[in-house]
Amino acid sequence: MASRTKTAILVSGMLVSGTINTISKKLQLDCRAAGYFNHTANNTRTVHEFSKPWFQSLLMFLGEFVCFFIFLGVRAHKKRRMIRDGTYVEPAPGEKPAGMVYKPVFHWIFVLPAALDLIGSSVASIGLLFIDASIWQMLRGSLIVFAGLLSICILKRRLYGFHWTGIVLTVIGLAVVGTKSVFSGHLKHSSAEAALGVALVLLGSFISTLQMIVEEIFLKKHGFHPLQTVGMEGFYGTVLMIVIALPVVHFIPGNDLNGSYENQLDALYQLGDNALILVISIVFIFSIALFNYTGLSITRYLTTVHRTLVDALRTAFIWIIDVILFYAAGSQYGEPFNYAWDLIQIDGFALLVIGTLIYNEIMSLKFIPACVPHEEESIEDQEIAAADDSLGNKTEPNSDEEEEVVEDDEDGGDETKKILGD
Incomplete structure (x- = not known):
């Protein structure tokens, strides 16, 4: 068990970085700046919102790629220590000894989960355009539902009574939270747009769950270090974004600037025009790296209880900060506090947390025979x-x-x- 100081640092790091990466993601989408030359406005640079969810996926992968350099540092340190202790042995040709020091750094096996990460994260980011950050974070709790169902269909696992109880409570919580988002009468978006946002986030969560299943099937048996997994997915994700995804969304027709689905030149011009967007981008990249590192460390050195509680606190922090932003920085940012609807959201959030606790066997239902x-x-x-x-x-x-x-x-x-x- 880690020391109390180390535990406090890891928990604080995950809580702060996890809160920052969701808030900064939504904050960036709400920022306004002059972009690329608008052909429908006499080629002038018009001011508009930074609605670039696919570009945000590139930033996310860059943040994950930072973990690769952390992995290289850990790997080099371990190799030096093994050489110093006399335990390092140069492998013979054709020999594949176990251990992170001997495993190849680059591997094509990371391409498929990186592609799924790209699609899932981008679809969920598009959904974030139409809903509040707190709702978005709560809807990501649907990962438990999809993970449970896909583990039956693909991994042929058996779910027990407490698993199904957790899933049912989570589904009810998701329905309550989604209802608040669609029918609360938010001024920023219509009910139809909010419903679309909810659907996209759920679809993105489903694809992200497929990514986790693929990681478990193809990566786990190879014994890759977690930081290597995150870092290499970040590397391949960055390559896929730059070479394929961003050019495709730039050139296919859509409702973004100059008839593009998502104009990437416009994104770069907006970064240069508004320093706040640039700063948020840098903060977002490093918060992703820190969140992955601390999250992996908590899972490795502590328990699922710590991880679950930190995730719950993270969601609460995101909600609180989002409300503060609305009243402190103006209605352009954050979300308002509506007493009646926010009580409904609290109820949905509570059901999500309870469902997660039951699913992970943190909250015991052993007094119910079917849930032993x-x-x-x-x-x-x-x-x-x-x-x-x-x-x-x-x-x-x-x-x-x-x-x-x-x-x-x-x-x-x-x-x-x-x-x-x-």
């Missing part, structure tokens, strides 16, 4: 089998169930997963 955690269920099965042995009535074990237990044990051995820097 699988570890205890396994112990009871063993006791029954032992009793059968003593009576001479031993039954043959179900091979499928044994395989499921082994798979669960393997999955539980490494809780370190990539944190979505959204």
